[in-house]
Amino acid sequence: MLHARQDLPGDFWGKSSKSWLFLILLFIASFGFYSNVFNWIPRWRQREVSQSCEAHHLQGQRESPPLSKGDCCPDTCRVPRVPRMLYPKAHVLQPPRVDVLLMTPWFAPIIWDGTYDSAILDAQFRNTTIGLTVFAIKKYVVFLKLFLETAEKYFMVGHRVIYYILTDRPADVPQIPLQEGRRVVILKVRNYTRWQDVVLHRMEMISNFSQQRFLHEVDYLVSADVDMKFSDHVGVEILSSLFGTLHPGFYASDRQRFTYERRPLSQAYIPEDEGDFYYAAALYGGSVAEVYRLATACHQATLIDKANGIEAVWHEESHLNKYLLYHKPTKVLSPEYVWDERMLRKPPYLRRLRYVAVPKNHAQIRSR
DSSP: HHHHHHHHHHHHHHHHHHHHHHHHHHHHHHHEEEHHHHHHHHHHHHEEEEEEEHHHHHHHHHTTTTOTOOOOOOHHHHHOOOOOOOOOOTTTTOOOSSSSSOTTTTTTEOOOOOOOOHHHHHHHHTTEEEEEEEEOOGGGGGGGGHHHHHHHHHBSSSSSSEEEESSSGGGGGGOOOOOOTTTEEEEEEEOOOSSHHHTHHHHHHHHHIIIIIIIHOEEEEEEEEEEEEEEEEEEEEGGGEEEEEOOOOTTHHHHHHOOBBTTSSSSOOOOOOOOSSSSEEEEEEEEEEHHHHHHHHHHHHHHHHTTOOOOOOTTHHHHHHHHHHHHHSSSEOOOSSSSSSTOOOTTTOOOOOOEEEEEHHHHEEEEE
């Protein structure tokens, strides 16, 4: 019995060692398998996003739904690389401006003169194409020549630009010399009897043409009023996913004085105790996908209003303000970017006037 007991340890370890070796090999094989699986998942996800980006670019918004916030197309989400440059160092404890608000409560920058470096931004956006949409319907076509001439002098100088002229009078669009990399595209649109209907349908036209052309042709889209002129630099500093411009008549006002739509029946309704800023419809924009979402939402809201027999007090501008209240812009332009010299006195903190109204007779120009 004693001899038998002495043999047990040898038998035990002889048989057990094979079992342990098998378990160890099984663990290593399993670890390798799952490691490959986990390594494969990101590659699969990357291919999926890449295919979604390609489909989104080639097919447009209707056939390929917009990517979620977690998705990121390489062409739109990568950090831009800039060449070696020499420029003054920014000082953390010395803000560039102390006389104006530089950032919204949701951390969107407010663009004023002196708050950015154009050279750095130009380098970041050097491969960008910007679309500028402008409506020249009825007699408003008379403003096109000055608009385009001043845009060639001040708007996105040095960058690729496509001027999208939406008009019911293509033959009246003037021909002006353009810088290299810039061109005019005339898009024929229908006329409306009332000028209010022309304004209300602008969002519909932007939405439709975003699907048909803009998504395939440009990176950013800027919507501007034609009865104005550029009078100073307006460059890539305005570009962002979604930007709005502070209305020159209300940028210093309390929200109770904003001319929001106050009737609850309207889809543009904003209560008295809400509101960040009052934005001007004369200049807004962003990435094509975001402008498409904005224009589509505002157009749908006007259709609901029409079915309910109501028209927002300031038409598309009322719906624009409602949208930007609940879809915060990622950049806000100061009143430097929309101004009316006849109606407003220039305050000392407004160093530059970049985009200003052209004197006109509204009653005459809005008639047939």
